Amino acid sequence: MADITDDDSRTEAVLATLINKCGKMRMLSHRVVLTLLLENAKADKCRDALADLEKNITEFAQIAGDITPGSGKSKLPAALKRILVKVEAVSQSQSEELARFVSIARSIQARLAEPVSARRTAAIEELADFVKTTLLDTLNAIVEGISRALDHVVSQRQSHVGQQNRTIRSSISELEKISRMIMIISVNASIEASRVGAAGRGFSAVASEIRTLSQSANKVISSLRSQYDREDTV
Structure with a gap:
């Protein structure tokens, strides 16, 4: 069974958003460290700065929870979580590094x-050094992991579309066979009706209508065949 649903474009959009959010996590971690450095030496703390600090740590933690498929905090669709797990987008150790940043930042914030x-x-x-080295490497690795998930979804979609096209082309071939058979039957029926004479005129008219319908169907089938043949050459 495929990992993705028909709404593949939405899945791709969510993964692209997660990659952007990893970039935002870099920015948030830098803001947290900068605020801590600025407020550390102040006797009178800036209320707005402390509010921003809380907001930035909280948002970092929320994004970390979302991109970690094994996290109970992740709000991602179940199918998308399975994809992230399948391609090992976020490892356990990477998840621990994200949690480590939040834990240390919270600890310093409380003091x-x-x-x-x-x-x-x-x-x-020490937190600043961690952000510039280990955390940065971790986020870069996670971006690569999510990119693998995105490649997987695109590949699955292309495979799914390819399978659909093969099924449709097979159906077109069957329709062509049926149309040819109907044409042959209608021609034979017209011949038989003409042999009967006046009594076969009504049946001959029906056979003629069937032949006309078969010809119209052939035009539609030929148009479909041309369309899918063109797509194969694109």
Whole structure:
């Protein structure tokens, strides 16, 4: 059974959005570190800055939950989660690195109300190094994983369309055979009706109508055949 539904374009759009969200996670992590560095040395904390800090950490955590298919917080469609798992878009260790960033940021955030200390400053500096190295590598790897999922969906869609086209072409061939048989039968019926004479005139008219319908059907079938033959050459 295929991993995707007929709404493949929506699936591709969601995956593209997830890639963009990974880029946003990079930005959010930088904002978090920058805010922590700026607010760390202040005796009077900026209320707006603290509100933004909370917002940025929360949004990072929400996106991390969404892109991790095994997470109970993910709101992605079940079919899309299966695809992400199948291509191993987000590994367990990568998921842990995302959770690590949120955990450390939350821990430092909770200590901002305390007087400035060398320990807290060191923790922020360590978080900054983590964001610039490990977290950046992790997010880049996740983007590659989601890109694999996107390639998988596109490949599945193309395969699905190809199978549909093969089925349609097979059906067209069968229709052509049936149309030819009907034409032969109608011609034979006309010949037989003419042999009967006056008594066969009514049947001869019916045979003629059947032949006309068969000819019209042939035109439609030929048009379909030409259309799919052109698509094969594109």
